[in-house]
Amino acid sequence: MFDSEIAQITLLSLQVSAIATLISLLIGLPFGTWLALGDFRGRAFILSIINTGMALPPVVVGLVIAIMLWRSGPLGSLRLIYTPIAIIIAQTIIAAPVVTGLTAAALEALDPRLRQQLLGLGASRGQMVWYLWREARLPLLAALMAGFGSVISEVGASMMVGGNIRGQTRVLTTAIVLETSKGEFGTALALSTLLLVLTYLINLALTWIQQRGRKADWQSAPRK
Amino acid sequence: MIEIRKLLIQRNGRDALQIDSLDIKHGETLAVVGPNGAGKSTLLLALARLLKPSDGGVIFNGSQLARLDDLEYRRKISFVFQDPLLLDMTVEQNIALGLKFRKMPKEEIQARVWSWIKHLEIESLAKRRASQLSGGEAQRVSLARAFVLEPELLLLDEPFAALDPPTRAKLLEDLSALLAQDNRTAVFVTHNLNEAAKLSHRIAVIVNGMLRQVGTAKQIKSHPADETVKAFLQELPQ
Numbered sequence: 001m002f003d004s005e006i007a008q009i010t011l012l013s014l015q016v017s018a019i020a021t022l023i024s025l026l027i028g029l030p031f032g033t034w035l036a037l038g039d040f041r042g043r044a045f046i047l048s049i050i051n052t053g054m055a056l057p058p059v060v061v062g063l064v065i066a067i068m069l070w071r072s073g074p075l076g077s078l079r080l081i082y083t084p085i086a087i088i089i090a091q092t093i094i095a096a097p098v099v100t101g102l103t104a105a106a107l108e109a110l111d112p113r114l115r116q117q118l119l120g121l122g123a124s125r126g127q128m129v130w131y132l133w134r135e136a137r138l139p140l141l142a143a144l145m146a147g148f149g150s151v152i153s154e155v156g157a158s159m160m161v162g163g164n165i166r167g168q169t170r171v172l173t174t175a176i177v178l179e180t181s182k183g184e185f186g187t188a189l190a191l192s193t194l195l196l197v198l199t200y201l202i203n204l205a206l207t208w209i210q211q212r213g214r215k216a217d218w219q220s221a222p223r224k
Numbered sequence: 225m226i227e228i229r230k231l232l233i234q235r236n237g238r239d240a241l242q243i244d245s246l247d248i249k250h251g252e253t254l255a256v257v258g259p260n261g262a263g264k265s266t267l268l269l270a271l272a273r274l275l276k277p278s279d280g281g282v283i284f285n286g287s288q289l290a291r292l293d294d295l296e297y298r299r300k301i302s303f304v305f306q307d308p309l310l311l312d313m314t315v316e317q318n319i320a321l322g323l324k325f326r327k328m329p330k331e332e333i334q335a336r337v338w339s340w341i342k343h344l345e346i347e348s349l350a351k352r353r354a355s356q357l358s359g360g361e362a363q364r365v366s367l368a369r370a371f372v373l374e375p376e377l378l379l380l381d382e383p384f385a386a387l388d389p390p391t392r393a394k395l396l397e398d399l400s401a402l403l404a405q406d407n408r409t410a411v412f413v414t415h416n417l418n419e420a421a422k423l424s425h426r427i428a429v430i431v432n433g434m435l436r437q438v439g440t441a442k443q444i445k446s447h448p449a450d451e452t453v454k455a456f457l458q459e460l461p462q
Contacts, residue, residue, distance in 0.1 A: 111307075111309065113305055113307070113309055114309055114311075116269070116272075116274050116303070116305075117303065117305055117309040119272075119274060119298060120272050120274065120298065120301070120302065120303025120305075120379070121302065121303070121321055121322040121325060121369065121370075121373070122295070122298050122299040122302075122322050122325045122326055122373065123325045124295055124325070127325050131311060131321075134311070134312075135311055
């Protein structure tokens, strides 16, 4: 495997997983907030579905998306099977429940009177939600990290809907599977190390952002 | 300023508060006393429009509360809870919060925040994060955050209940001075009749979700309206 090919696979892995995580965030943040702050019938049922969704097996997601996008499937005319977009769709379905569920949990962990306090200070609904997100920013960043972690490391869905096509849909995890099946353990190990280092660096950056607030606290004057 | 008429609030399927008639005049401080779970906080939440009445209602400056715009009304009032509920930011930013919600110009926010920081003698805390404050300091900041809004109606829900007696006495004194000097309309919920007497013009006694009596501390002590009020007074620490 050439260096340029590894670079292309790495870049595609990062692009696909970053886009899927971003879309999951755009879905999961408002949906999780609605679930956490809402008071309606069926809320517990929806939460239980979301929590189950957090443990969705990627191969099952891959299978369902493959059936949908298959040439003869209901969405076959879109010609998305074996494209990076198909991988993004599958990864979004994997990450969205994770972000939604952890967002709901993060906001539910806040003191419920904080909502009343913000409204009592004259906050609009939008301002209240913004400041609740701000208060829960540490667990919300953890939700983002968990969402990204769930897709950068998955292989089943990417393999099934992407097809592991060289130069087109091959990502790090599917490349590792392929190299292992060929008995190229050295290459597989090198790719695995690369995946681990990348995941570590991204989480390191997010953790650094997450812990900045706490550090500021430690550096301030001690509690009286 | 506030007229409560045939107000009924139901919570979790039961009547949490019933008030036939209660008026609060402009510039008056009304203390609300009663045992735990009597409906005192429910009254404050209803006055803040954070709870909707099942029946009857509240008239605010001649207008039915239910007909006023929610946000517009809530920006005329301010709420202080038993716990300070400060946000994870500096004291100065916490105090500025309500003004930011109202989209006030930055310079004006700064001037008003600092005027109240000085008023409540918390200059040394201004740049500290809320999480580094003691209970008394945090509640002082919470008072500044409410007063800085210069609300038409101030709602205080046992703001000093969690504090130690000396801090409580000092804050009570300061709050009493602020309310007198400002001529601000306030409703103050407390367990403590002496605290109520010191701070308020009149006291409303609520027991088991019913308003039983309204009067001065002296009137209530000397002529309790009924046996329920009498029993409540006897249970209070002297």
